[in-house]
Amino acid sequence: MGRIRTLKDLDLAAKKGLETLFPKKTKIMVGTATSGIAAGALEVYEELKRECEKRKLDIHLSKTGSMGMDSLEPLVEVIEPGKPRLAYGKVTKDKVSPLIDQVVSGSIDGLKPAYRIDDEDDLIRQEKITYGKKIEAKLKGIPKINELPFYKKQLRIALRNCGTIDPENIYEYIARGGYYSLYRALSSMTPEQIIDEVTISGLRGRGGGGFPTGRKWLSCRKAHGDIKYVICNGDEGDPGAYMDRSLMEGDPHSIIEGMVIGAFAIGAHEGFIYVRNEYPLAVANLQKAVEQARELGLLGDDIFKSGFSFDIKIVRGAGAFVCGESTALMTSIEGKAGEPRAKYIHTVEQGIWNRPSNLNNVETWANVPVIIARGGKWFANIGAKNSTGTKVFSLVGKINNVGLVEVPMGITLKEIIYDIGGGIPEGKSFKAVQTGGPSGGCIPADLIDLPVDFDSLWEAGSMMGSGGMIVMDDRTCMVDIARYFFDFLVSESCGKCVPCREGVYQMYEILHDICHGRGKKGDIELLESMGKSIADGSLCALGGSAPNPVLSTIRYFRKEYEAHINKKKCPAGVCRALIKYSILADKCTGCGVCAKRCPVECISGERKKVHIIDQGKCIKCGTCKEVCKFDAIIVE
Amino acid sequence: MDLKAITKTARDTIKKYNRDHSQIIAILQDIQGVYNYLPKEALSVISEEMDVPLSRVYEIATFYNSFSLKPRGKHMIEICAGTACHVQGAANILDRFERELGIKRGETTQDGLFTLEEVRCLGCCSLAAVVRLDGNIYPFVKQDDIPRILKKYKKQEVK
Numbered sequence A: 001m002g003r004i005r006t007l008k009d010l011d012l013a014a015k016k017g018l019e020t021l022f023p024k025k026t027k028i029m030v031g032t033a034t035s036g037i038a039a040g041a042l043e044v045y046e047e048l049k050r051e052c053e054k055r056k057l058d059i060h061l062s063k064t065g066s067m068g069m070d071s072l073e074p075l076v077e078v079i080e081p082g083k084p085r086l087a088y089g090k091v092t093k094d095k096v097s098p099l100i101d102q103v104v105s106g107s108i109d110g111l112k113p114a115y116r117i118d119d120e121d122d123l124i125r126q127e128k129i130t131y132g133k134k135i136e137a138k139l140k141g142i143p144k145i146n147e148l149p150f151y152k153k154q155l156r157i158a159l160r161n162c163g164t165i166d167p168e169n170i171y172e173y174i175a176r177g178g179y180y181s182l183y184r185a186l187s188s189m190t191p192e193q194i195i196d197e198v199t200i201s202g203l204r205g206r207g208g209g210g211f212p213t214g215r216k217w218l219s220c221r222k223a224h225g226d227i228k229y230v231i232c233n234g235d236e237g238d239p240g241a242y243m244d245r246s247l248m249e250g251d252p253h254s255i256i257e258g259m260v261i262g263a264f265a266i267g268a269h270e271g272f273i274y275v276r277n278e279y280p281l282a283v284a285n286l287q288k289a290v291e292q293a294r295e296l297g298l299l300g301d302d303i304f305k306s307g308f309s310f311d312i313k314i315v316r317g318a319g320a321f322v323c324g325e326s327t328a329l330m331t332s333i334e335g336k337a338g339e340p341r342a343k344y345i346h347t348v349e350q351g352i353w354n355r356p357s358n359l360n361n362v363e364t365w366a367n368v369p370v371i372i373a374r375g376g377k378w379f380a381n382i383g384a385k386n387s388t389g390t391k392v393f394s395l396v397g398k399i400n401n402v403g404l405v406e407v408p409m410g411i412t413l414k415e416i417i418y419d420i421g422g423g424i425p426e427g428k429s430f431k432a433v434q435t436g437g438p439s440g441g442c443i444p445a446d447l448i449d450l451p452v453d454f455d456s457l458w459e460a461g462s463m464m465g466s467g468g469m470i471v472m473d474d475r476t477c478m479v480d481i482a483r484y485f486f487d488f489l490v491s492e493s494c495g496k497c498v499p500c501r502e503g504v505y506q507m508y509e510i511l512h513d514i515c516h517g518r519g520k521k522g523d524i525e526l527l528e529s530m531g532k533s534i535a536d537g538s539l540c541a542l543g544g545s546a547p548n549p550v551l552s553t554i555r556y557f558r559k560e561y562e563a564h565i566n567k568k569k570c571p572a573g574v575c576r577a578l579i580k581y582s583i584l585a586d587k588c589t590g591c592g593v594c595a596k597r598c599p600v601e602c603i604s605g606e607r608k609k610v611h612i613i614d615q616g617k618c619i620k621c622g623t624c625k626e627v628c629k630f631d632a633i634i635v636e
Numbered sequence B: 001m002d003l004k005a006i007t008k009t010a011r012d013t014i015k016k017y018n019r020d021h022s023q024i025i026a027i028l029q030d031i032q033g034v035y036n037y038l039p040k041e042a043l044s045v046i047s048e049e050m051d052v053p054l055s056r057v058y059e060i061a062t063f064y065n066s067f068s069l070k071p072r073g074k075h076m077i078e079i080c081a082g083t084a085c086h087v088q089g090a091a092n093i094l095d096r097f098e099r100e101l102g103i104k105r106g107e108t109t110q111d112g113l114f115t116l117e118e119v120r121c122l123g124c125c126s127l128a129a130v131v132r133l134d135g136n137i138y139p140f141v142k143q144d145d146i147p148r149i150l151k152k153y154k155k156q157e158v159k
């Protein structure tokens, strides 16, 4: 196909996409995002290919992004014309042959599908996609995707195409209504109208700060200068968060389309996507997507014959958390060490090479095409009052259903953790959830009814951040978590300002001491007052929000700090200097596994007799507890 | 290490990026891609050929965590120390690797086989605790798995 210049061209491209999106023959999709690959999805894909070739089956085999429910990886979906999509979870290489048997015979008696998709709403084209109208009796017992607790409360706007399209195939993206919003924007909207629509939508930046996107675009549009830039922040530095990775890997065109629309509205002709060094697959898929868009004329000169030109360059980060900060990121794109600059110079006026630059997060950009397609009002009706739309969260840590979830804002923590996440594993109790990465805080179990929106999280002493939600149970020590974040911040502070460089280090030392049983009276108060001065005296938001992990844990878990300092005890049983492993005589069967596995050989006992731990030699690594099948090891 | 080869690699890479000053990070990444670390000589070549002070090249090379000025081992072990992995016991896992290999994080074993690094989140948080070995992700790692994982790589060497 040549360049796409008219609506008709776009329709033709969509038609081409439909041929592989819903082929007239059986289609098998494998989720090959990073989490799928880690579970062995590539081997499964290769095995499927081999098996189909061997049996000379005419099956369309395709790769796709992630559906978010990582416990099902590797996930394989089978789509037969006129029938519901069937999703098989945990399909390892050895299950490929039986799966193909089933596909050929039409049975589902062996491997049970985890869910089925009968139909779904195409958000952009505003039509229902029906996979199967008549549901055969044997499928009735398989839950529909939206009957699964994990998906019931989700609304996938940013993730609309992840797990459905082949991210390496631009035509499939177009077949889902992709680049139609761009066509609409370029052919029938003025830049002001676009910005108005984004403003009406109430969209706030998904990168953490929650700044209104429309307002940012308007300032950058108004800024003086012939050359302007739009940038996508794909640095995703918050540890425990991987929403942006999933989007960049699974639906790169949604980001690119958003950026072209934004660039047109702002008046920029060059764009950058800054991607984290740890995400090689995201870089590869984005690179491919940019090249495909260029080939079809959706990037480059005179897009859709509008006279508007725009192109994108992919920049790889090099592993510095602070480079996620807007000014540092821009300095890094200039090819320098990414130190932040003073904020009184706004980047929308003077960003990269002192030219007006508009930076938005990956997820922010991915929402833009939907807003243009459906209108700002439609978007504003979703979610909460001052936090419209949805937010993608990575629900991880001590939670049953781990994965990526996209929910309307305003949903409560309880709904996310219990209804979607299925609660805490092993019957342990929920203690806190950490949001906002190193700039955020820990929200305690008491606040479980808190609605999840920008303002409520802020009031609770945390913040939305980019969307990491790390769930903690009663075996997580909150002082240790604070120490952990300070260890992180000590190594990631760029060192430009003294309060952050020295202050964070001093706070780390205090926390380290507390965790090692050397805490002193007055430490808590000292941490609080230091936290306040660091927040006040730092140049960028890294230092400005650095004290949050300590302040929020002191606020909600002061007793735990006191136990460490006054009683020299770690109630959660984490801080090595304060704990002791021992063996319960009534539970120990004398199987000897712990003695064999202990790395320092400090456990002894005769076979079938109660074992004991030599406390002098024990390094408190907890391996014994990990391997004991009888719960005979306790830590106190 | 062959000085001539390093100089050539550095020169070629610089040319590939048109001596563009804004591409120094990419140039360093490419060179590190070849050698697994940044040889001193390469940094000098960049400084001379691109006419930037050596101190600036070093500033960049030391600012970003992914660059290493020390040669790395044949196998790269990266322990995720992100929040999700920390909650699932990453600190104990790092400890055990240190113990088994007899090195600390950031170091390379004497035989040049393994380099142990800590990274902050590999984006596979739902599979915590995660370890990446030569680019391959090991999900749900337990302390007790570690000797077995290392054995596999050591065995390969003997062959």
Ligand SMILES: Cc1cc2nc3c(=O)[nH]c(=O)nc-3n(C[C@H](O)[C@H](O)[C@H](O)COP(=O)(O)O)c2cc1C
Residues within 6 Å of the ligand: A204, A205, A206, A207, A208, A209, A210, A211, A213, A233, A234, A235, A236, A237, A238, A321, A322, A323, A324, A325, A326, A327, A359, A360, A361, A362, A364, A466, A540, A541, A542
């Ligand atoms: C230390 C620090 C790290 C940050 N890391 C990220 C990041 O990894 N990804 C991101 O999108 N925003 C990050 N931000 C926020 C950005 O500075 C910026 O506000 C955001 O990218 C703007 O996009 P948005 O308005 O669409 O949210 C970080 C901020 C700070 C202070």
Ligand code: SF4
Residues within 6 Å of the ligand: A322, A339, A340, A492, A493, A494, A495, A496, A497, A498, A500, A501, A538, A539, A540, A541, A542, A543, A544
């Ligand atoms: S607050 Fe910290 S990270 Fe930010 S500029 Fe200052 S020293 Fe650097």
Ligand code: FES
Residues within 6 Å of the ligand: A239, A240, A241, B080, B081, B082, B083, B084, B085, B086, B120, B121, B122, B123, B124, B125, B126, B128, B130
């Ligand atoms: S926290 Fe370890 S992979 Fe994200």
